[in-house]
Amino acid sequence: MRTLLGLLAISATAIAFEDSVTDYAPSVNIACPNLETTAFVREWNATNQTLNPAEEEYVNTRINTTIAQAWNDWLGNGSQLGYNITAFQGNFPKIGLALPGGGLRAAQVGAAALSGIDARNDSAKTAGTGGLLQVSSYLSGLSGGSWVTGSLYFNNFPTLNDLVFGNGNNLTGWLLDLAFASPDGDDVFSEYNQYFYGSILWSVMSKANTGIDTSITDPWARMISYHFLNQTSRSNFFTNDTAHGAGQLWSNIPTIPAWQQRLTPFPILVTDSRPQGDNATTALGLTPTVYEITPFEFASYDPGLSAGVNLTFAGTPMTNSKPVNASACVTGFDQAGFMMGTSASLFNQILDFAHNTLQDFSSSDSNALLYVLSRQLTEVRTRADDVANWYSPFNGLKPSTYEDSNSTWLSLLDGASNGENIPLAPLFVKERALDVIVPLDSSADDTNNWPNGTGLLISAQRQQQLLQASHQAFPPLPQDAQAFIDTGARERPTFFGCDPTQNPPEFPLIIYIPNTPPFNGDAPAANTGTFQLQYTAKASQVLFDQVHNNTISGFVPNTTHADPNFGRCLQCAAVDRARYKLSPIVNRSEFCQTCFTQYCFNPEAPPSLSEVPDRQQLFVDPDPQGLVDFLSANKFKLIGGLVGLIVFIALLVGGLIWWKKRRDKQFFTQYHQVSALHEEEEATMKRYTQYLRPEAYEMPSHRGSLYSDHGSSTAF
Ligand SMILES: *[C@@H]1O[C@H](CO)[C@@H](O)[C@H](O)[C@H]1NC(C)=O
Ligand SMILES: *[C@@H]1O[C@H](CO)[C@@H](O)[C@H](O)[C@H]1NC(C)=O
Numbered sequence: 001m002r003t004l005l006g007l008l009a010i011s012a013t014a015i016a017f018e019d020s021v022t023d024y025a026p027s028v029n030i031a032c033p034n035l036e037t038t039a040f041v042r043e044w045n046a047t048n049q050t051l052n053p054a055e056e057e058y059v060n061t062r063i064n065t066t067i068a069q070a071w072n073d074w075l076g077n078g079s080q081l082g083y084n085i086t087a088f089q090g091n092f093p094k095i096g097l098a099l100p101g102g103g104l105r106a107a108q109v110g111a112a113a114l115s116g117i118d119a120r121n122d123s124a125k126t127a128g129t130g131g132l133l134q135v136s137s138y139l140s141g142l143s144g145g146s147w148v149t150g151s152l153y154f155n156n157f158p159t160l161n162d163l164v165f166g167n168g169n170n171l172t173g174w175l176l177d178l179a180f181a182s183p184d185g186d187d188v189f190s191e192y193n194q195y196f197y198g199s200i201l202w203s204v205m206s207k208a209n210t211g212i213d214t215s216i217t218d219p220w221a222r223m224i225s226y227h228f229l230n231q232t233s234r235s236n237f238f239t240n241d242t243a244h245g246a247g248q249l250w251s252n253i254p255t256i257p258a259w260q261q262r263l264t265p266f267p268i269l270v271t272d273s274r275p276q277g278d279n280a281t282t283a284l285g286l287t288p289t290v291y292e293i294t295p296f297e298f299a300s301y302d303p304g305l306s307a308g309v310n311l312t313f314a315g316t317p318m319t320n321s322k323p324v325n326a327s328a329c330v331t332g333f334d335q336a337g338f339m340m341g342t343s344a345s346l347f348n349q350i351l352d353f354a355h356n357t358l359q360d361f362s363s364s365d366s367n368a369l370l371y372v373l374s375r376q377l378t379e380v381r382t383r384a385d386d387v388a389n390w391y392s393p394f395n396g397l398k399p400s401t402y403e404d405s406n407s408t409w410l411s412l413l414d415g416a417s418n419g420e421n422i423p424l425a426p427l428f429v430k431e432r433a434l435d436v437i438v439p440l441d442s443s444a445d446d447t448n449n450w451p452n453g454t455g456l457l458i459s460a461q462r463q464q465q466l467l468q469a470s471h472q473a474f475p476p477l478p479q480d481a482q483a484f485i486d487t488g489a490r491e492r493p494t495f496f497g498c499d500p501t502q503n504p505p506e507f508p509l510i511i512y513i514p515n516t517p518p519f520n521g522d523a524p525a526a527n528t529g530t531f532q533l534q535y536t537a538k539a540s541q542v543l544f545d546q547v548h549n550n551t552i553s554g555f556v557p558n559t560t561h562a563d564p565n566f567g568r569c570l571q572c573a574a575v576d577r578a579r580y581k582l583s584p585i586v587n588r589s590e591f592c593q594t595c596f597t598q599y600c601f602n603p604e605a606p607p608s609l610s611e612v613p614d615r616q617q618l619f620v621d622p623d624p625q626g627l628v629d630f631l632s633a634n635k636f637k638l639i640g641g642l643v644g645l646i647v648f649i650a651l652l653v654g655g656l657i658w659w660k661k662r663r664d665k666q667f668f669t670q671y672h673q674v675s676a677l678h679e680e681e682e683a684t685m686k687r688y689t690q691y692l693r694p695e696a697y698e699m700p701s702h703r704g705s706l707y708s709d710h711g712s713s714t715a716f
């Protein structure tokens with residue numbers, strides 16, 4: 001008997017400590033720290049910025065330790081560039097990398113480009129490009145770019161190939177052959193899909209039960225976690241055996257071993273906001289506030305706000321920089337999946353309530369997401385269904401310059417919603433004082449899903465119009481997207497701002513590394529559609545290898561050859577600003593000047609598209625048979641799925657009317673704890689009935705093919 005009790009006690013303890021998908025729920029009603037000694041919110045002003053002291057500490061000690069060593073490892077004594085590295089006296093440039101949005105294409109292209117500048121990768125090391133990652137201080141990511149960023153940290157900064165494809169050991173890879181929204185095939189009612197949705201809804205309900213408003217971003221965040229966080233494998237995918245990333249917090253990044261060894265750049269995600277009262281379902285203009293998420297802070301360096309909140313407490317209702325209720329702080333809101341989901345929350349632009357469709361997604365992805373949303377909406381009240389709902393930590397701040405000063409909630413959106421598809425803003429913040437900025441641009445700007453410079457141009461425009469006080473200027477760029485195309489600047493690595501006229505230089509150097517057709521004239525596999533949410537292993541591998549090969553190869557003008565000097569040219573560019581830190585300025589070496597002549601964009605004498613001949617623009621599926629196999633294996637499920645969905649919707653519609661009457665009464669009591677804090681908004685709260693419009697329901701129409709979607713202007 002005693003043994004039995006003992007066993008029971010042990011198993012009870014084990015269960016209590018087991019990870020669960022319900023760890024997605026934030027902890028509410030936590031006693032707040034002493035506000036006399038702990039400031040939740042930091043404020044500064046645009047002309048006198050301050051960084052979070054914890055960020056400064058991390059970045060600076062890294063510069064003096066890991067990065068100093070990494071420069072030596074990468075450049076040796078500098079003689080191969082024509083420099084004496086010792087002469088730079090350790091004053092190396094501060095570098096930031098930027099990974100843009102574009103769904104799984106952006107995540108994979110970003111990973112492959114990073115592998116091409118990673119000193120741990122043999123071919124990158126041999127080419128001389130491997131090392132740039134190690135000397136970088138910052139890594140910003142947005143939307144699809146935020147997924148590779150988060151994945152790197154929460155898997156302890158492994159090599160990129162292992163991260164994406166697994167290592168046969170404790171890394172399981174991204175499992176991209178399991179479709180994001182319907183991993184067991186298109187039939188949303190299949191046994192395994194139902195397990196999957198059950199787990200996801202269980203997570204989301206557990207958050208909703210704390211009284212915090214959820215939205216479609218929450219199930220989306222959970223789907224992202226299955227692929228990019230570390231607790232999901234092929235064998236446990238459809239189980240509740242692990243938390244599948246629930247409970248992993250962005251603010252816990254500093255506990256990760258690689259971080260503690262100062263091996264990683266400082267990560268920053270970007271998210272946009274829809275101003276209060278604006279119902280925009282189209283792209284935003286440039287004025288709405290742009291926010292950033294670091295392991296320490298949720299902040300905005302836009303001049304009008306210039307404030308940040310401790311990320312640990314980001315879910316706490318606050319006014320005038322203080323918790324509304326000192327015994328009701330919230331922690332655990334900064335779920336890693338939800339941070340990545342917020343940065344990739346593009347739904348306000350594609351969720352078509354009138355037709356219950358998600359434009360641009362394939363019909364099966366759209367069905368699956370809407371199915372989950374509809375089940376969610378039958379259980380919980382939401383605020384705005386199509387945005388990431390965050391309590392505003394900045395309520396009451398800077399009413400004369402901050403447009404959302406009187407909001408209790410923020411409506412956060414995909415970081416590219418204002419057209420800035422490359423997360424450049426955090427890297428141009430003056431106080432961060434970056435010397436070199438490296439956009440690894442995988443935007444799908446043109447009809448073949450290649451970048452055309454638009455991300456750079458829009459960020460330059462926003463800086464020019466709104467951020468001059470707070471952010472560094474951009475160097476001269478081609479005047480428009482057409483000029484990016486005509487000069488070939490988007491078809492090969494291009495350096496911008498090579499020759500500043502002032503010292504300190506009036507702008508950082510930009511090393512632009514766009515996703516391009518293979519330099520050797522091969523058929524391209526890396527320009528897939530933003531809304532493709534499933535890849536065969538082979539398609540993924542070919543994409544990765546192509547982008548990796550491009551990243552280490554540079555170009556030789558008028559040929560389809562790799563440039564054997566590209567690695568050293570990249571080193572020249574990375575180190576160039578060190579010359580300006582010495583007095584007198586050290587001259588550029590002859591070798592590096594030759595590189596700059598080839599790779600720099602000189603606005604006086606722009607390069608020409610003819611220098612990059614014979615590049616194939618049109619996507620060629622490297623694994624057409626994989627698609628055929630997949631479709632035939634799922635043919636019956638597909639049919640069943642569509643029929644099943646129609647039946648389901650009919651049942652749902654019937655059930656809803658009865659359910660709504662019954663449920664309405666319960667809303668106010670059930671959500672009392674936190675919702676008491678925003679009761680004034682109850683009256684205008686959106687309800688599920690406004691979204692599920694039974695009479696208007698139509699089956700989603702196909703938008704493009706199931707597997708690619710060329711030329712969409714929305715990016716995530
Ligand atoms: C900026 O903030 C500092 C203190 O943090 C203050 O002394 C200064 O007046 C502020 N400047 C402006 C323009 O508000
Ligand atoms: C800038 O801000 C810091 C810290 O808030 C303050 O100590 C300093 O006086 C300010 N400098 C100026 C010129 O306002």
Ligand SMILES: *[C@@H]1O[C@H](CO)[C@@H](O)[C@H](O)[C@H]1NC(C)=O
Nearest residue numbers: 057059060061062063064090
């Ligand atoms: C880094 O090194 C520089 C120069 O050696 C020194 O001035 C600075 O205080 C050091 N910073 C840290 C955080 O150790």
Ligand SMILES: *[C@@H]1O[C@H](CO)[C@@H](O)[C@H](O)[C@H]1NC(C)=O
Nearest residue numbers: 077079083084085086087088
């Ligand atoms: C490099 O510079 C350092 C310090 O200025 C000097 O001691 C050293 O002799 C130089 N090395 C070469 C190879 O010129």
Ligand SMILES: *[C@@H]1O[C@H](CO)[C@@H](O)[C@H](O)[C@H]1NC(C)=O
Nearest residue numbers: 153154155170230231248256
């Ligand atoms: C997953 O990552 C978290 C956070 O980095 C870490 O605590 C945990 O040990 C990792 N789990 C596995 C199974 O690797």
Ligand SMILES: *[C@@H]1O[C@H](CO)[C@@H](O)[C@H](O)[C@H]1NC(C)=O
Nearest residue numbers: 154155156169170171230257
């Ligand atoms: C996987 O195992 C390696 C070697 O044991 C370890 O260094 C690494 O941190 C582990 N990764 C994760 C995500 O647990």
Ligand SMILES: *[C@@H]1O[C@H](CO)[C@@H](O)[C@H](O)[C@H]1NC(C)=O
Nearest residue numbers: 194195198199202238239240
């Ligand atoms: C996991 O739990 C959820 C919620 O209870 C359930 O719907 C789902 O079916 C479970 N999955 C499995 C494999 O039992």
Ligand SMILES: *[C@@H]1O[C@H](CO)[C@@H](O)[C@H](O)[C@H]1NC(C)=O
Nearest residue numbers: 275276277278279280684686
């Ligand atoms: C947003 O929608 C609400 C409710 O439909 C409406 O009252 C309001 O005027 C709209 N606001 C804007 C700026 O269009």
Ligand SMILES: *[C@@H]1O[C@H](CO)[C@@H](O)[C@H](O)[C@H]1NC(C)=O
Nearest residue numbers: 033038052054296297310312
């Ligand atoms: C956030 O608050 C927690 C708890 O008071 C504290 O431990 C942590 O250092 C704070 N983080 C920052 C970046 O200030």
Ligand SMILES: *[C@@H]1O[C@H](CO)[C@@H](O)[C@H](O)[C@H]1NC(C)=O
Nearest residue numbers: 276277402403404405406407
């Ligand atoms: C909040 O600010 C907006 C715009 O500044 C204004 O239209 C609105 O009336 C304000 N609402 C409240 C409750 O003060």
Ligand SMILES: *[C@@H]1O[C@H](CO)[C@@H](O)[C@H](O)[C@H]1NC(C)=O
Nearest residue numbers: 444445446452454481482713
């Ligand atoms: C460049 O890309 C943008 C989308 O980012 C697109 O709207 C525009 O038409 C493209 N321009 C050219 C000349 O390709």
Ligand SMILES: *[C@@H]1O[C@H](CO)[C@@H](O)[C@H](O)[C@H]1NC(C)=O
Nearest residue numbers: 518522542543544545546549
């Ligand atoms: C990448 O380059 C390697 C070495 O040159 C080559 O073997 C491989 O086929 C290339 N891969 C692709 C996809 O181009």
